[in-house]
Amino acid sequence: xxxxxxxxxxxxxxxxxxxxxxxxxxxxxxxxxxxxxxxxxxxxxxxxxxxxxxxxxx
Amino acid sequence: xxxxxxxxxxxxxxxxxxxxxxxxxxxxxxxxxxxxxxxxxxxxxxxxxxxxxxxxxxxxxxxxxxxxxxxxxxxxxxxxxxxxxxxxxxxxxxxxxxxxxxxxxxxxxxxxxxxxxxxxxxxxxxxxxxxxxxxxxxxxxxx
Numbered sequence: 730x731x732x733x734x735x736x737x738x739x740x741x742x743x744x745x746x747x748x749x750x751x752x753x754x755x756x757x758x759x760x761x762x763x764x765x766x767x768x769x770x771x772x773x774x775x776x777x778x779x780x781x782x783x784x785x786x787x
Numbered sequence: 788x789x790x791x792x793x794x795x796x797x798x799x800x801x802x803x804x805x806x807x808x809x810x811x812x813x814x815x816x817x818x819x820x821x822x823x824x825x826x827x828x829x830x831x832x833x834x835x836x837x838x839x840x841x842x843x844x845x846x847x848x849x850x851x852x853x854x855x856x857x858x859x860x861x862x863x864x865x866x867x868x869x870x871x872x873x874x875x876x877x878x879x880x881x882x883x884x885x886x887x888x889x890x891x892x893x894x895x896x897x898x899x900x901x902x903x904x905x906x907x908x909x910x911x912x913x914x915x916x917x918x919x920x921x922x923x924x925x926x927x928x929x930x
Contacts, residue, residue: 734862736791743873749807752819752882752895757871758793759889764852767882770845771901778905781830784838 791867793887798874800885806897807883810890819882819895822846826902845900 749755752767800809806821824838840846879885882897 730858732858732860734860736862736864736866738866739869741869741871744871744875746874746876748877749879749883749885750881751899752821752897754884754886754893754895755876755879756884756886756890757795757869757874757888758813758886759791760893761891762855763893764855765893765895766850766852767895767897767899768845768848768850769899769901770843775900775902776905777902778907781828781832781904781906783834784824784826784902785842786834787836787839 791864791869791889793869793871793889795871795874795887797872798876798887800876800879802878803880803885804878805880805882807879807881807885809879809885809887811887813888813890814886815891817884817886817890817893817895819884819897821882821897823881823897823899824902825899826904828904829906843900846898850896 746755751769752765754763754765803809805823806819810817822840824840824843826833826838876885881899882895884893884895
């Protein structure tokens with residue numbers, strides 16, 4: 730496979746972003762290899778209804 | 788190295804937090820790691836040294852990645868310039884990058900665990916039935 734890329738004029742006006750969050754990338758430029766991963770855990774057992782018990786103390 | 792020049796006239800960022808950064812200029816390697824244990828409590832009392840990442844599997848389990856297959860790419864930069872007039876970003880957090888310029892390899896990982904703790908101040912159904920739960924009575928007395 731031969732992959733040819735020709736970059737011609739790239740002109741952007743205004744960019745407005747509210748948030749860049751949880752392993753994300755806002756890039757103005759070139760890159761070779763990008764690997765972004767994010768895990769977010771809120772299972773049912775994360776909602777604890779009961780007496781006040783602190784998390785394990787370190 | 789890919790060689791295009793990035794040109795930004797005006798950039799405004801409100802906040803950068805939790806393992807994130809803003810890079811102006813080229814870079815080669817970026818590695819970002821972030822672990823967060825977010826606990827929300829109805830009664831906001833926290834010990835300073837609470838919480839242990841090792842107690843939760845999410846902070847240690849491997850994240851599967853797709854296979855990286857390098858493809859031969861031929862790039863011709865006819866106009867080696869990327870122009871942006873204005874960038875306005877409110878916030879950037881949790882292993883994130885705002886990058887003006889070229890880079891080579893980027894690797895980022897964010898692991899977030901959310902816990903919500905609510906106080907049960909109403910007697911449980913078991914308590915109403917007579918088999919009183921000492922846990923719920925303790926919770927209501929502590930309030």
